[in-house]
Amino acid sequence: MLLRHAPLRSLAVALAFGLGIGAASAETIKVGVTPGPHAQILEAVKPIAAKQGLDIQIVEFSDYVVPNTALAAGEIQANSFQHQPYLDNQKADRGFKLVSVGTTVNFPIGIYSKKYKTFDEVPVGGTVAIPNDPTNGGRVLLLLQDKGIIKLRDGVGFKPSVADITANPKKLKIVEIDAAQLPRSLPDVDAAGINTNYAKEAGLDPVKDPILREDPKGPYVNVIAVREQDKDKPWVAILVKSYQSPEVKQFIQDTFKGSVLSSW
Structure with missing residues (x-):
């Protein structure tokens, strides 16, 4: 739940992120992932986001369809499991009002x-x-x-x-x-x-x-998706910046040794 008055330290973090006053107030979000690397990487993102006042709860889904359904229904606030062509296809087929807000990793098939x-x-x-x-x-x-x-x-x-x-x-x-x-x-x-x-x-x-x-270059870089109505909320920028951090990049390199490639 968003606090009314952010502490001074949080305000400093908010300004550092260019989000404005009150943006880094403590908030909890649920992020959907599939088991395996997506879940592992998000575990590495959690402590970085927590330092910026964002508590991430990871929700695992066993297939590729339910995470977008749950996101569109507001049961989770974001998901991190799919590449842009898949998201585009889901939006066209199911009418989901979802948007990508940042790239994550590539998994050459x-x-x-x-x-x-x-x-x-x-x-x-x-x-x-x-x-x-x-x-x-x-x-x-x-x-x-x-x-x-x-x-x-x-x-x-x-x-x-x-x-x-x-x-x-x-x-x-x-x-x-x-x-x-x-x-x-x-x-x-x-x-x-x-x-x-x-x-x-x-x-x-x-x-x-x-x-x-598959050649690792190409359109199949994975993304973080949120509902269109949420894309400009302060927690979205914190989530993306925490994911695209040097610490997470190093975690990916050390953990997956070339099987998963960071996009930044």
Whole structure:
């Protein structure tokens, strides 16, 4: 709950952040994340934000849909789990009035296999599992195209679907599975495109284990999202600045050793 009179120290912090009088008053917010790196990083953000008078309560969600639903409903005040193309797709499909307020990290997506050491070994007619949401599924298809394995229709943008495949020399069978379930699918398919957070949660090494890996540059940097009506509130600037701090950058480098890349 926002206090009426901020202490002098908090006022100094507020001015340092360029937020104005009263902005750094003690406040508690709930931030939604998915398990794994997003939750770990936010734990590192918490003490930094606390010094600025912002108490962060972390709420974990097991999938990619509920965090935006909860945010739009006001059950949480922010979330940190998705890249911009996914957020844009959710807004278009579900009418969410959400906006990104800062970038966080990039998780280069990988294609993994329990059966083969390289993608060249995947047989003709092999089965490749991809996430069943349009953005991340399309991301894996773009990776396969980038590596010369398939071709996609011109002009598909960042959300191609299986129907957009125009050439598939290996006659791969592309199956769509819920992103969180993809690690479990590995024994049953020849390869699977798995988001880094779910790969790490399943004990996979996102640097060493993929048989194909996405270029870390590109549009898939993750973001902090809030409701449009909240974007100019003082706690938003504190949250973003605390996340994009030198301490958190060092934590990411030390903890994830290249599997997660900071955006700042």
